[in-house]
Amino acid sequence: MSGPSTYVPKSGFARWMDSRLPLMRFAHDTIITFPTPKNLNFWYAFGAILAFMLGIQILTGIVLAMHYVANADLAFNSVEGIMRNINYGWLIRYMHANGASFFFIAVYIHMFRGLYYGSYKAPREVLWILGVILYLLMVATAFFGYVLPWGQMSFWGATVITNFFSALDQITPHWGSAIATWLWGGFAVGDATLNRFFSLHYLLPFVIAGVVALHIWALHVPGNNNPLGIDVKGPQDMLPFHPYYTVKDSFYVALFALVYLAFVFYAPNFFGNPDNYTPANPVVTPPDIVPEWYLLPYYAMLRSVPQKLLGVLVMAGSLLTLLFIPWLDTSKVRSTRFRPMMKQFFWFFVIDCAVLGYCGAQSADASLTLGSFALPLVWIARLATLYYFGFFWVIMPLLGIIERPKPLPTSISQPVLAAAE
């Protein structure tokens, strides 16, 4: 933690405890007095929102697991039993299912925020990498979770994803399929697969919670970045975390929860796929196998490559690229506010991700018709994939060299003072 501890134990017990296991001191320094830049805006509330959503997912998940049966013959009906026969089972299940979507909405905003303000740059590289690991863990958790209700999309989604490994056969014959068979615990997605996925789906959120602790530790050593992207110069730039940010974060968490709960109560199947209300059937392939919305951009990149192994590599590469961002960005300036060229490329990148998501949701042979001219979507996805990689591997390194940033304010309190005069 930055700065010496200011905790003063108030009672005899607190003093006794403080010289044995200073838990209260730790909590006090972490969430009460922690010095925080005073200019953090709305976009900085998403860390708290993510922590809130993780709590919701773990709590609702534990209750669901009390009633869920991880067995290929019983899983679907056990979920329907939760919906119909368990007190408030429908609420728990809809909260968990929609919770996953809102967790991803929050994490994407959180990541774009990090990108925009250059929060991955020194000295926050480890913080950023821990964030990427959290994101990858979230993707894995969500994938395992989606398999559990054992509907048509559960089954076929799991089949498509696990089959990626058999693409490795193209380098080392039989090895890829051997890995797939090992993952399945059989020769196809089945009961054994469902059981291990349930086990992992229960485990990973607690791993996430552990990595979140590291993430916050890595945040509290250098301290928060801020929308100006400049270092704090002294106490005049800071506020204690409590009450300033506890109250600000609480307000935004409540606002976020309001929107989330509106979906839970009034459009609980909005993010879902109707096919998942049909029990898994290994002999009937659904006409369109699509992943959940938050994975669509990657799915579009995968499909934009005509060769299976290359497609899988491109998809894996798009995720792993995120780990290198701290070193791909060569600019001395953190915040995009002062980077006129980066600003444009950044927003184009946001649009690019949305375009990829759109392409991923359409059937593989879809095309966009403009009058009499039909443009196959796969070509749009190809261009978008190119920009995705180009943004990180070409534009980011180059911009740092050729761009002329706007002048930076001298301190966080300076623009505030200037405005007051």
Place this chain on the structure above:
Amino acid sequence: MMTMKVLTLAFAALVATSASALAAEDLSQPQEPIKQSWSWDGPFGMYDRAQLQRGFQVYKEVCSACHSLNLVSFNDLSYENGGTGMFSAAQVKAIAAGYKVPAGPDEKGNTTDENGNPLMRPGIPADHFPAPFANEEAARAANGGALPPDQSLLVKAREGGPDYVYSIVVGDGTKPPHGFKVIEGKYYDPYFPGRNISMPPPLTNDSVTYSDGTKATLDQEARDITAFLTWAAEPKLEDRHRLGFGVMLFMLLLSGLLFLSYRKVWKDAH
């Protein structure tokens, strides 16, 4: 005179455009379901108990000949004892007793009667609706190779939901457009993928005689069965809407108070 001319012209233009629209229609693709308004739409929407009773009658007298309703028990039909249904507990008892369900072995251990037929007993409220066919093969054999899907979740398992189910029922057996060849043994249904459906048109006017005196037009029956199947797929919808209202009010209040606290705490933060 002038208006007449304009009107004729407009009419001709309309016919021309709709004709070209028809010509452009791809007959291998299904049409969009017909949009209907339903009593359970919107944040305050609720089921209409009388409509659910009529819908149950349609299910019982028509659809249940081919479609199972595996996830629904007779108890679910009750609005008493914590149920969300449309009948009293006494009515449910009578309904259940009207069904025959497979019985366990008798006191001598027999599972069949002297003629070799499986032993049956009258249903009790805890039983689920018995399926019309013993297995998938039997269901397909009786339906020209097609499988009538279980109806417990049908409304939630199809894009378009209630509008889709309603449209399938009213669209089944309608006259195909010129040039469309209906496959032997199938029926034209513009809302079904491929437009050839194996289900014979299940409903016409007066397929049922409603005990509440409502006139049983095709449209009425289709709307009623759709309501019943929506309830079967989402029996907790009313609880959800009611609780949702309270939760939304609470969250608005909470956000409001937190906003005021936020403003107060930050007022002298510079």
